[in-house]
Amino acid sequence: MKLLLQNVKQLLANDEMERCDVLVEDGIVQQIAPQIDSTADETIDCNGHLILPGLVDVHIHLREPGGEYKETIVTGTKAAAKGGFTTVCAMPNTNPVPDNVKTMEQLQEKLNKDAVVRVLPYAAITKGLQGNDLTPMEDLAEFNIFAFTDDGVGIQTADMMYRAMKEAVRVEKPIVAHCEDNSIVYGGVAHDGEISKRLKLPGLPSLSESVQIARDVLLAEATGCHYHVCHVSTKESVRVIRDAKKAGIPVTAEVTPHHLLLNEEYIQEDDANLKMNPPLRSKEDQQALVEGLMDGTIDFIATDHAPHAESEKEVGFRDAPFGIVGLETAFPLLYTYFIQQHNLSLKQLVDWLTIKPAEAFDLPYGRLQEGCAADITLIDLQTEKEINKETFASKGKNTPFHNWTAKGYPVLTIVNGKVVFKEDMNG
Incomplete structure (x- = not known):
């Protein structure tokens, strides 16, 4: 199974960001490059959102x-x-x-x-x-x-x-x-x-x-x-x-x-x-x-x-x-x-x-690198919205942050190369 993530922004050490594509195959990050031309089973346009481990x-x-x-x-x-x-x-x-x-x-x-x-x-x-x-x-x-x-x-x-x-x-x-x-x-x-x-x-x-x-x-x-x-x-x-x-x-x-x-x-x-x-x-x-x-x-x-x-x-x-x-x-x-x-x-x-x-704890996770497990989170840094406990996936609604306004919501989560959460990326 090949998954190609196009048009993402990667975070650099100085907090600057650069555009790149990420190719995932069989649960592993195979390639991170400015542009990847590859046939994939699924291609996702990530609309310039931030990609993180x-x-x-x-x-x-x-x-x-x-x-x-x-x-x-x-x-x-x-x-x-x-x-x-x-x-x-x-x-x-x-x-x-x-x-x-x-x-x-x-x-x-x-x-x-x-x-x-x-x-x-x-x-x-x-x-x-x-x-x-x-x-x-x-x-x-x-x-x-x-x-x-x-x-x-x-x-x-x-x-x-x-x-x-x-x-x-x-x-x-x-x-x-x-x-x-x-x-x-x-x-x-x-x-x-x-x-x-x-x-x-x-x-x-x-x-x-x-x-x-x-x-x-x-x-x-x-x-x-x-x-x-x-x-x-x-x-x-x-x-x-x-x-x-x-x-x-x-x-x-x-x-x-x-x-x-x-x-x-x-x-x-x-x-x-x-x-x-x-x-x-x-x-x-x-x-x-x-x-x-x-x-x-x-x-x-x-x-x-x-x-x-x-x-x-x-x-x-x-x-x-x-x-x-x-x-x-x-x-x-x-x-x-x-x-x-x-x-x-x-x-x-x-x-x-x-x-x-x-x-x-010496875990092999928390990294976004070629050869590592394809555990990936995509973040929308621009869209601002209120936290609404009624929309939680959790059964628990016990939060003091209900109605707080925030940015930086995840829009895509991938575990071992499998998409486990996905929202509209067009804001």
Whole structure:
């Protein structure tokens, strides 16, 4: 199968663009050239839109099995394709949890059958995500798992994390951590700051995140484990990670689009579409995240796409589940509101969503080069439109960005040479 993409613009290192054509054959990028004269099974005129490597997101929730009313593998991966993501990594907080060979086999079969994009599943660190007993990590590592995590809950004891890291090193897999010390959460639902006090909401202290990161980086140093920190949200966390990297500890970290774009001051009323964990923090925390991303302390951006039913979010801030969706809005929001505001380059943004996560985990994706897998995203940088949650491919409509205006929407997504999402390219 030959696919010829004509009249695309390729992004150069200096943020300039040059016109080119791209020839794909049998799932591989065969040629990138100013003009390609070749007979193809399908030719697509791309109308001068920007061509990028397929986006990579190492932190999403597909909810299946067990939470199909929130999201399914089909709807979640269609949302990924619509957002330009070609490789995503699915968290294990499902029912049942992929914490043994049987459940992992069942999950892999379901992914192979239903996923529209490439999905690399996580396996759990502890059985049932309960923090008490390690999973059979050696057996689980035999599958094509991405890493081990108990995302959604922090590993509460140093002993359990220490043993998990030692075993992860032995089976050559990373440990990925949601960092939260439950002993100092105090029932918090919003950042422990001025807004939570004004709205009379239980405050969630920054310390609950940063103290666990501090513990874990020392354990990573002792074991040599690749330790990755999910959704960093506080200035103290950034400081700990920066110091750990300076000390040569093998730690990587991610930040979400919503923590880069929002802070606690956006919470002006009891709107649970602004409730996520970790919560939106202070302006100072937000600035620290931006600085950490720019200086390399934070390695890349991940969405933490967390769909919920609308009825679950309608009960208010105190009782609604944590989390928002993000796959379909990440690139346009970051392109429109983050790049220009901080005087950053488009190339930097693309790297944080493609090559940086791939390099951090040694994945062969996130590149647009001859000989690489034909994972391709085409972006319309010109058309401006409102984000409308009712048009989402995801079942989840829980977003604080409904009605925000943005540019930079994906119009074509290709995975392994196969078109998995396509919109009208004539604007």
